[in-house]
Amino acid sequence: MVCFLMEILLDKEGFVQLYDNLPFPNQIIVKYPDSGGGLALIWKNDVKLEVISFTTNHILAKVKEDDGFEWYLTCFYGWPEANQKEKSWQHLAHLKSFIDGPWLCIGDFNAFLSSFEKLSKHPPQHGQVAAFKEALDLCQLEDLGFRGYHFTWNNKQLGDANTRVRLDRVVATKEWREKFQLSSITHLSSHASNHLPIIPQTKSFSLNRFMKDRKFKFKEFWFILDDCEAMIRVAWDRIGHGFASLSSIKEKIETCGVDLFALGSGRSNLDNEEIKQMQKMIETLNEAKITAKNREEFLVVSKQLDELLLKQEIYRAQRSRIS
Known part of the structure; x- marks a missing residue:
């Protein structure tokens, strides 16, 4: 299991102190001094993951499955400012130069792909929509769809000031999709953030839990x-x-x-x-x-x-x- 967190306000020391009880012993925290939110990628010991590169806008890793199949994982955070969007697409194209195999990219792109992915009194800027589509096409990345509520971000404002957008998504290349044909993406509900958590599942599994020892242990x-x-x-x-x-x-x-x-x-x-x-x-x-x-x-x-x-x-x- 792998977990990607964005817009964290803690540095590595603060993150470890607060979340040292999480069952994810492996982690990389990207948080520069005096910067805004940072990134965190944490994973369990049974995941064979090697970090290749990172900045405050991405973490790139290679994942190796039990059968030897290798693929690339990019955890991405796009520039939120409207006049900085082009940096996101240039950065994504630059990351593609390091990819030599199946590729999955997940994160908050701070962009959307159609007018149906934004609910607001402010109309979408079609130039930005087209630029995002072009960036994904150049990288040969396709949206994997989702189950759940349509919009992943909500500014929580009242009335006409409310804006909802699908900013977060999972995209992947054809090679990745062919390997994980039964994959699914689920948008969960959230009460503690203005973003919805996204859960990608690359394979089905069943977990049988049972109690082997019923000796009394005070809980x-x-x-x-x-x-x-x-x-x-x-x-x-x-x-x-x-x-x-x-x-x-x-x-x-x-x-x-x-x-x-x-x-x-x-x-x-x-x-x-x-x-x-x-x-x-x-x-x-x-x-x-x-x-x-x-x-x-x-x-x-x-x-x-x-x-x-x-x-x-x-x-x-x-x-x-x-x-």
Whole structure:
């Protein structure tokens, strides 16, 4: 698994301090002093990836699959200023000179390919649209399409000031598309950014999860469940009162373990359903016309979703430590 982040405000040291618990031990952070947002590419150990070059507008890497197939990955960030767009296309053409094989390019191009990819009272500049199309044609890159909401960026402004554009996309050469014919691109909903996350999947997989060891291990995330303390008290008092022998203490712990495991498992599934429901609400609110009322609702749902995601993060972090 590979993850590309854009417009990060942290340098390498700050990034490591804040995200050192992520299951991505390999990383390259591109952030120059006194510059704006930077780029970050992080990947897991099972990905064979070699970084070739980088600037504040790109990271170029070569990826090797398990079957020996090699392809190039470019994580791209286009110049956002209107009078700097040509720099993006010159830079993309320059990167092509390093490519000797199948090529996939993903990122925020800060440009769009048709008038249907922009929703705003301000009309699109057709010269910029044509220049983007020409740049992709010269590099032999084609859009891979997507599933999900059409626009990937939203300025979150009210009424006529609102603008939505498909700025983020995935493009690839014919050789790459022929190798990964079952690939798919999905636009996810987001409550914490004005960009939607994009998930490219280059192959299908199934993940069978099961618990091999049901021994009782206290889980940190139980602390943040409202009924945790009461559950422990009830379970503990269920086995005798007064002086407790070692055997009765062991039995108490086992009883607590059974009850807490049931509580944690049930609540985890419940939280997953709540998260899905709130993500669906966020998606609906993102797609709706922005008003003062639904903006307030968006903030409330976002706060609730953050709290649930925090619980889920603590739960998963402990599972990764004990697995």
